[in-house]
Amino acid sequence: MTHPIAVFDSGLGGLTVLRALRARLPHEDYFYFADTRFLPYGDRPETFLRERGVAIAEALVRRGAKALVIACNTATAAAAEAIRAAVDLPIVALEPGVKPAALASRSGVIGVLATTRTLASERFQRLVGNHGGGTQVIAQPCPGLAEAIEREGPDSPAVATLLDGFVAPLAVAGADVVVLGCTHYPWVAEAISRRLPAGVTLLDTGEAVARQLERLLLAGALQGGGDGRLMVATSGSPAAVIATVDRLWGEHLPVEHWEP
Incomplete structure (x- = not known):
């Protein structure tokens, strides 16, 4: 997985967005990051969320991400503008429809x-x-x-x-x-x-996000190059996240620990 599409959320709600992305762009590789160490984002100060969002985005760039989906309305509200200023990637950010x-x-x-x-x-x-x-x-x-x-x-x-x-x-x-x-x-x-x-x-804005990502990938000649692989990581406990992923996703997915 050299240049995946990165998707991040405070937790695992963003799996609903990931499902829409994979349905529309099944041959891309995806790296999903759940920042569960700091869940819930909704209770965090805006300054913290802005700094955390930029740190995650910069770490995802170093990891080789070719595009970024901020699959969290709270992170979008607090940090999307700062993230766009900090990294040179196609970015799709969620916001209420x-x-x-x-x-x-x-x-x-x-x-x-x-x-x-x-x-x-x-x-x-x-x-x-x-x-x-x-x-x-x-x-x-x-x-x-x-x-x-x-x-x-x-x-x-x-x-x-x-x-x-x-x-x-x-x-x-x-x-x-x-x-x-x-x-x-x-x-x-x-x-x-x-x-x-x-x-x-x-x-639900998941399908609209998938369409927008497809447009950005096409515009930047970035579409393709993957084979449908999916990696899931968390800043918290992989064991706890695995149990939740299995319940919500409906199938077992391995989860690694990753700290931006």
């Missing part, structure tokens, strides 16, 4: 489920200001949900209790499009849908 949600809404009310840090960021406020005009945006912070999905499992009672509290305000407000503003949330998309009225659309 406010624009497509506003365009798709019939009721004029959209909901955004995301971490507290993402919703409080200047980047998110700009996103709403630029693309949410004429639409009521219900920004619903979901503290603890990403961590519960990883540690307890998507079908756990702990996750169900959190979803009961976080989804209800969106249903009451009449949102007809709900943005999944964290990469962990697609793991519980069906459970979210069950708590919303029939006909509400859930918007």
Whole structure:
């Protein structure tokens, strides 16, 4: 694996993005890094996230990455601009899909489920200001949900209790499009849908990220050269991550320890 596409997240929610990438670009090699030593990012200061994001990106360049996907809305909000300034790579950064949600809404009310840090960021406020005009945006912070999905499992009672509290305000407000503003949330998309009225659309940005990455690779003549290999690494405990990967991914993947 000489020049993989690097994908990084605070944890394993970004596996939902990785799945979309591999579906669209199956012959590329991928290096997925879960920074679980510092999970959850949503509780970290913005200065720390910016410095950490740059350190990870620079280490991935040294590792030979040919492109970078920031598969974490919180890291995007805090660090994407600093990362783009620090490294010379094609970069795709996740952000909540406010624009497509506003365009798709019939009721004029959209909901955004995301971490507290993402919703409080200047980047998110700009996103709403630029693309949410004429639409009521219900920004619903979901503290603890990403961590519960990883540690307890998507079908756990702990996750169900959190979803009961976080989804209800969106249903009451009449949102007809709900943005999944964290990469962990697609793991519980069906459970979210069950708590919303029939006909509400859930918007996940994984496929849009894959399309954008494909465009950047083509533009830079960087597409191809791999054979579909996948490596997974963590800054935390590989044993703990292996168990979570097996549960979420649905198959066993080896995990190495790597510290940027």
